[in-house]
Amino acid sequence: MPVLPVLLVLLLEVAVLDVGSLPAAVAVAFTATATAGAALAVCALIGSRRATAVPRTRVRTAIRDREHRTAFLPQRDPDASGRPRPRAPGRALLTAAA
16 A cells, blocks of 8 residues: 555654654554545455355345344233233232232
């Protein structure tokens, strides 16, 4: 990647020629940030090219398994039709009192 050596040369030039001024510090910070961003982009590109493609059947199976695991979620609604209303706390039931 030809951009990285150019940025490093600019960083070295600014650091050597203009020591102690605010514009030099800003230039050094900008160059360091740009260099880190370029390195991150290169790493992301290399990592994405190395990743193998996932077969479509595996994706479908994962989605189906997730759907089966979450099939019980509508049962959490206490106001759904056909479900008894929850009892309010307070008085003990007569059958449970001993």
